[in-house]
Amino acid sequence: MTTLRVAGKAVATYVESPSLDIRLAPRPYLHPVRTLTGVAVTDALCYDHPWHLGTSVTMADVAGRNFWGGRTFVRDRGYVWLDDHGRIVHTSSSPVDDGFTARLDWCTADGEVVLREQRTVTATAAPHGWRLSFAYALSAPGDAPVTLGSPATHGRPGQAGYGGFFWRATPGPAKAFGATTDAPHGTADRWLAVTVADRYTLVFEGLAGADRWFVRTEEYVGVCAALAFDEVLAIEPGAPLARTVSVLVADGVLTGSQIEDARRSDLRSTGLARPAA
Numbered sequence: 192m193t194t195l196r197v198a199g200k201a202v203a204t205y206v207e208s209p210s211l212d213i214r215l216a217p218r219p220y221l222h223p224v225r226t227l228t229g230v231a232v233t234d235a236l237c238y239d240h241p242w243h244l245g246t247s248v249t250m251a252d253v254a255g256r257n258f259w260g261g262r263t264f265v266r267d268r269g270y271v272w273l274d275d276h277g278r279i280v281h282t283s284s285s286p287v288d289d290g291f292t293a294r295l296d297w298c299t300a301d302g303e304v305v306l307r308e309q310r311t312v313t314a315t316a317a318p319h320g321w322r323l324s325f326a327y328a329l330s331a332p333g334d335a336p337v338t339l340g341s342p343a344t345h346g347r348p349g350q351a352g353y354g355g356f357f358w359r360a361t362p363g364p365a366k367a368f369g370a371t372t373d374a375p376h377g378t379a380d381r382w383l384a385v386t387v388a389d390r391y392t393l394v395f396e397g398l399a400g401a402d403r404w405f406v407r408t409e410e411y412v413g414v415c416a417a418l419a420f421d422e423v424l425a426i427e428p429g430a431p432l433a434r435t436v437s438v439l440v441a442d443g444v445l446t447g448s449q450i451e452d453a454r455r456s457d458l459r460s461t462g463l464a465r466p467a468a
Contacts, residue, residue, distance in 0.1 A: 216259075218248070255275065258277045322438065330426065355402070376405065395417055
């Protein structure tokens with residue numbers, strides 16, 4: 192396991208090689224993740240969805256294999272148990288400033304590699320708390336494209352396009368809102384925020400291409416930067432699919448104006464702010 196720290200405080204634990212049943216789609220994940228005051232903001236091995244593992248990258252369909260865990264959604268049949276689960280295997284890692292970089296193989300139950308991944312995870316101080324940066328690149332291992340899908344691409348209604356960077360939050364009364372809407376599910380808003388039990392706020396950024404936000408606040412609290420929200424996505428050989436998702440982890444409740452102020456402050460601190468006209 193690897194511990195991420197900000198200002199000397201442990202804010203996240205990275206579990207590299209969990210020993211889990213294949214039906215849970217074993218994979219490296221971050222849990223627990225905490226605010227700077229120690230409030231837990233992730234849940235894992237949950238009673239309702241035990242395959243939800245804190246913060247991870249996970250897909251419901253990779254070339255016909257289930258790397259999400261649980262039952263598989265089959266067109267005209269619904270969710271059924273299939274012998275189609277895969278696992279994501281940590282192969283190597285090395286430290287970088289404020290975090291680590293790692294290589295992973297996405298494998299079938301028989302060990303066949305269907306995707307290769309390079310990821311870099313860092314934790315740094317930020318206005319109102321700290322920021323997790325989670326960059327990953329998925330590559331086809333051979334000379335054929337690898338397709339990514341979701342329950343939505345298999346016919347499930349209700350915009351169930353989950354799959355990609357997924358965060359299962361702790362239970363409690365929750366509210367989600369975006370930069371331009373109070374109903375961010377299915378949108379491509381520039382950021383999405385979730386407040387839980389008035390104890391903490393998470394602010395997500397990093398959509399690209401045709402990605403969309405998938406968010407739940409009723410049955411459970413979870414956010415996904417979804418890769419194949421309503422259309423199958425293909426990773427071509429020699430052309431990795433790369434994403435960088437950032438999450439502001441803050442104690443208490445943040446308003447939209449506070450979030451925008453924090454984003455501007457981050458831009459100024461990194462020298463990316465546009466000069467005044």
